[in-house]
Amino acid sequence: MRVLVGCEYSGRVRQAFRNLGHDAFSCDLLESEDASPFHIQGDVLPILTDGWDLAIFHPPCTHLAVSGSRWFKDKVKEQSEALAFVQTLMDAPIPMIAIENPISVISSRIRKPDQIIQPWQFGHGETKATCLWLKGLPKLTPTSVVDGREARVHRMPPSPDRWKERSRTYQGVADAMAAQWGTPANE
Numbered sequence: 574m575r576v577l578v579g580c581e582y583s584g585r586v587r588q589a590f591r592n593l594g595h596d597a598f599s600c601d602l603l604e605s606e607d608a609s610p611f612h613i614q615g616d617v618l619p620i621l622t623d624g625w626d627l628a629i630f631h632p633p634c635t636h637l638a639v640s641g642s643r644w645f646k647d648k649v650k651e652q653s654e655a656l657a658f659v660q661t662l663m664d665a666p667i668p669m670i671a672i673e674n675p676i677s678v679i680s681s682r683i684r685k686p687d688q689i690i691q692p693w694q695f696g697h698g699e700t701k702a703t704c705l706w707l708k709g710l711p712k713l714t715p716t717s718v719v720d721g722r723e724a725r726v727h728r729m730p731p732s733p734d735r736w737k738e739r740s741r742t743y744q745g746v747a748d749a750m751a752a753q754w755g756t757p758a759n760e
């Protein structure tokens with residue numbers, strides 16, 4: 574299956590699909606953390622029409638996440654551009670699409686998510702509500718419900734890379750996406 578993982582610098586979801594034999598690529602304005610040859614550095618929009626079977630997008634939540642709502646009134650233009658970007662990704666001519674974001678205004682301004690998942694459902698003892706908007710895909714089934722409900726990301730000290738630490742996709746979630754949304758490549 575040809576898989577596009579848009580807005581991903583970590584390579585986690587791309588690599589989870591590649592490990593199962595899929596022709597998967599990540600794409601981000603940033604370079605990939607793992608220096609993979611299967612990373613496309615640049616804007617994801619021009620490659621949406623390149624014949625993908627499945628796409629998973631992690632669009633920036635800076636101007637969308639409800640956790641930053643006190644700044645919304647100063648960011649009307651940025652928020653409207655961010656929502657237009659998400660809408661373009663949702664409307665991409667790709668049969669199966671998943672959009673991932675925290676609790677955000679996407680729910681009120683575009684539509685409600687199909688599912689809200691937590692890291693603790695996929696082997697990580699942490700809380701971080703993550704919404705999924707799905708097209709042509711089933712909801713993810715939890716793979717490993719574990720104890721521990723720590724909000725680790727909120728306690729991280731300030732640093733230039735704090736946003737990266739907070740936004741990297743959990744490995745258990747990446748693995749579940751590949752296992753449950755990728756049909757076996759050799760069948």
Ligand SMILES: C[S@@+](CC[C@H](N)C(=O)[O-])C[C@H]1O[C@@H](n2cnc3c(N)ncnc32)[C@H](O)[C@@H]1O
Nearest residue numbers: 580581582583601602616617631633740741742
């Ligand atoms: C919240 S982060 C997602 C990180 C992801 N979960 C991961 O594990 O790598 C959003 C990413 O979207 C990227 N981005 C923003 N606009 C983009 C665009 N037009 N095309 C490609 N990537 C974009 C940013 O550079 C940023 O790395």
